[in-house]
Amino acid sequence: xxxxxxxxxxxxGGKLSHDLIExxxxxxxxxxxxxxxxxxxxxxVEGKHMAFTTDSFVVDPIFFPGGNxxxxxxxxxxxxxAVSGAIPKYxxxxxxIEEGFSYESLEQIVVTMAEEAKKAxxxxxxxxxxxxxxxxxxxxxxxxxxxxxxDEKYKPISSGTGIRPGDxxxxxxxxxxxxxxVMAARNDLNISADIKSDCACLNHMIADVLxxxxxxxxxxxxxRGGLGTVISExxxxxxYGIEIKENQLRIHEKVRGMCELLxxxxxxxxxxxxxxxxxxxxxxxxxxxxxxxxxxGQQASIIGEITxxxxxxxxxxxxxxxxxxxEMLSGQQLPRIC
Amino acid sequence: xxxxxxxxxxxxGGKLSHDLIExxxxxxxxxxxxxxxxxxxxxxVEGKHMAFTTDSFVVDPIFFPGGNxxxxxxxxxxxxxAVSGAIPKYxxxxxxIEEGFSYESLEQIVVTMAEEAKKAxxxxxxxxxxxxxxxxxxxxxxxxxxxxxxDEKYKPISSGTGIRPGDxxxxxxxxxxxxxxVMAARNDLNISADIKSDCACLNHMIADVLxxxxxxxxxxxxxRGGLGTVISExxxxxxYGIEIKENQLRIHEKVRGMCELLxxxxxxxxxxxxxxxxxxxxxxxxxxxxxxxxxxGQQASIIGEITxxxxxxxxxxxxxxxxxxxEMLSGQQLPRIC
Numbered sequence: 122x123x124x125x126x127x128x129x130x131x132x133x134g135g136k137l138s139h140d141l142i143e144x145x146x147x148x149x150x151x152x153x154x155x156x157x158x159x160x161x162x163x164x165x166v167e168g169k170h171m172a173f174t175t176d177s178f179v180v181d182p183i184f185f186p187g188g189n190x191x192x193x194x195x196x197x198x199x200x201x202x203a204v205s206g207a208i209p210k211y212x213x214x215x216x217x218i219e220e221g222f223s224y225e226s227l228e229q230i231v232v233t234m235a236e237e238a239k240k241a242x243x244x245x246x247x248x249x250x251x252x253x254x255x256x257x258x259x260x261x262x263x264x265x266x267x268x269x270x271x272d273e274k275y276k277p278i279s280s281g282t283g284i285r286p287g288d289x290x291x292x293x294x295x296x297x298x299x300x301x302x303v304m305a306a307r308n309d310l311n312i313s314a315d316i317k318s319d320c321a322c323l324n325h326m327i328a329d330v331l332x333x334x335x336x337x338x339x340x341x342x343x344x345r346g347g348l349g350t351v352i353s354e355x356x357x358x359x360x361y362g363i364e365i366k367e368n369q370l371r372i373h374e375k376v377r378g379m380c381e382l383l384x385x386x387x388x389x390x391x392x393x394x395x396x397x398x399x400x401x402x403x404x405x406x407x408x409x410x411x412x413x414x415x416x417x418g419q420q421a422s423i424i425g426e427i428t429x430x431x432x433x434x435x436x437x438x439x440x441x442x443x444x445x446x447x448e449m450l451s452g453q454q455l456p457r458i459c
Numbered sequence: 460x461x462x463x464x465x466x467x468x469x470x471x472g473g474k475l476s477h478d479l480i481e482x483x484x485x486x487x488x489x490x491x492x493x494x495x496x497x498x499x500x501x502x503x504v505e506g507k508h509m510a511f512t513t514d515s516f517v518v519d520p521i522f523f524p525g526g527n528x529x530x531x532x533x534x535x536x537x538x539x540x541a542v543s544g545a546i547p548k549y550x551x552x553x554x555x556i557e558e559g560f561s562y563e564s565l566e567q568i569v570v571t572m573a574e575e576a577k578k579a580x581x582x583x584x585x586x587x588x589x590x591x592x593x594x595x596x597x598x599x600x601x602x603x604x605x606x607x608x609x610d611e612k613y614k615p616i617s618s619g620t621g622i623r624p625g626d627x628x629x630x631x632x633x634x635x636x637x638x639x640x641v642m643a644a645r646n647d648l649n650i651s652a653d654i655k656s657d658c659a660c661l662n663h664m665i666a667d668v669l670x671x672x673x674x675x676x677x678x679x680x681x682x683r684g685g686l687g688t689v690i691s692e693x694x695x696x697x698x699y700g701i702e703i704k705e706n707q708l709r710i711h712e713k714v715r716g717m718c719e720l721l722x723x724x725x726x727x728x729x730x731x732x733x734x735x736x737x738x739x740x741x742x743x744x745x746x747x748x749x750x751x752x753x754x755x756g757q758q759a760s761i762i763g764e765i766t767x768x769x770x771x772x773x774x775x776x777x778x779x780x781x782x783x784x785x786e787m788l789s790g791q792q793l794p795r796i797c
Binding site for chain 1: 462463464465466467468469470471479480483484487488492493499500502504505506507509511512513514515516519549551553554555556557558559560561565566569570572573576583584585586587589590591592594595596597600604606794795
């Protein structure tokens with residue numbers, strides 16, 4: 122389909138985003154590293170492997186229960202590096218600020234960023250600030266780019282080339298918290314839902330799993346587009362399928378209620394502190410237990426597995442025993458969720 | 460002075476930008492690499508030295524004579540790496556796009572980025588796209604972060620620690636073209652000035668100078684805040700001064716005219732294809748000649764020198780023989796110039 126103008130859905134992380142990347146960015150910026158299309162670009166430097174990633178954050182509102190735009194800006198980029206099997210190390214940050222934005226709010230955001238960076242063990246080593254006239258951006262947008270280093274043996278993780286039938290799908294807790302927290306915090310909705318974003322840096326938890334197991338085949342953080350998009354991307358054009366058991370998914374009551382109210386499927390709602398792992402049968406339970414030791418993985422569990430059936434498809438076995446295909450998010454569900 | 464809210468001047472690259480960096484970002488993000496406050500963060504990896512930099516681009520209008528926002532986004536980051544003595548290698552790009560933005564314009568920008576990246580010999584290896592609702596940003600903002608590699612011997616260049624009295628100040632051509640080109644292209648100004656931005660990737664020219672000389676002590680691209688800001692930053696808290704000869708500065712007639720009309724000092728007007736070098740006496744003329752071989756350095760010349768006098772100050776010897784101090788740009792002169 123020809124694209125005439127940019128729609129909100131082109132930034133959703135779902136199908137329209139994929140179209141835009143394929144038709145425009147991958148086509149013109151074509152190179153072997155970009156082609157990997159993983160969360161981070163991977164390349165070798167003097168026998169050392171590096172991961173490089175970027176994300177711009179435009180979340181609205183900029184403060185919400187459980188975090189703010191600065192916290193996401195650190196966690197998002199740290200997690201993108203970590204799920205590539207890399208140890209995150211250096212971050213850049215670029216601010217675009219609306220003229221007249223409160224210094225107090227900016228400082229609060231910067232302090233949060235510094236705290237999160239410290240917790241994650243990363244350094245913000247370079248930055249840039251632009252200010253645009255009032256009305257030409259919305260308070261503040263933040264770009265963070267990140268650099269990490271990875272062991273040779275973790276290189277297959279971001280592409281998932283080692284995945285095989287029988288591998289287990291693991292997630293480190295409940296889904297949909299971030300998206301619904303941000304939605305509830307929007308002024309125009311007047312909902313007091315008491316839902317807290319799960320926004321967090323997961324790199325230490327992920328490093329623990331990688332250090333103590335040998336069968337992690339794939340990881341991805343389930344942000345825009347949610348768990349559903351990660352799962353459906355994973356099977357695209359593959360010789361295997363995925364089956365997810367709905368009764369294994371944790372969804373907080375308030376999140377479920379709000380999704381019903383607003384007509385959203387929790388499986389496509391954004392998270393900012395959830396990682397999906399594919400782990401070999403032998404190590405899967407061990408990985409879950411390691412994650413449960415971490416504050417961000419207490420509710421980690423196996424939610425499904427890689428199957429020989431359903432080649433190229435992801436299926437959800439519903440509570441009542443039915444089955445439905447999990448699609449990539451099409452159009453856009455929640456703009457400016459991160 | 461206490462900052463209550465963010466002003467356009469905080470993004471100018473001048474004095475207010477410096478205040479904000481010092482009071483907020485450097486204070487909270489404190490670490491030894493950030494403290495270097497050079498154009499790129501420098502750090503070692505397995506005996507290899509790397510440079511890492513970031514810039515967000517919000518230029519208005521997005522198309523102007525001599526370039527567009529995509530061209531600046533590549534050139535700005537490539538040049539930041541190059542002036543650190545690094546060979547630019549990998550770039551990330553993050554787009555923030557306004558809902559409804561024309562796909563044709565976006566493609567034109569992306570094609571330009573691809574062309575510039577190719578010319579500069581860099582690869583765009585990772586990216587991100589966010590779309591915000593109509594009216595919440597201004598068409599398109601682009602962040603590029605960049606990664607380059609540098610030889611141990613070039614490490615002192617970005618801090619300028621090797622600078623000494625007698626060294627020459629070199630610039631690769633006329634000043635003020637970019638700023639005045641963008642100003643003239645603004646719809647509200649109805650000026651048809653026929654001024655072309657100097658926007659260009661200077662990395663090949665810089666590499667030629669570094670390869671063939673041994674006395675390059677410092678380099679910086681004179682973007683926001685112009686030549687004047689680079690010069691006055693350079694002498695701040697130093698034991699030496701700088702003298703620039705006004706009659707050695709090249710300023711196109713139309714740029715000079717427009718500056719007079721609008722009340723700007725060309726020395727503080729932004730460039731996007733100009734690098735200021737400090738080179739030892741022995742190599743200075745050679746460096747100029749090498750630059751003159753390059754399409755972006757045909758008008759390179761020595762414009763001044765490092766002096767024992769005027770410690771911590773930069774002086775301009777004017778055409779008529781008078782002298783005035785060159786200050787850092789205070790307040791803001793031209794918002795959204797890059």
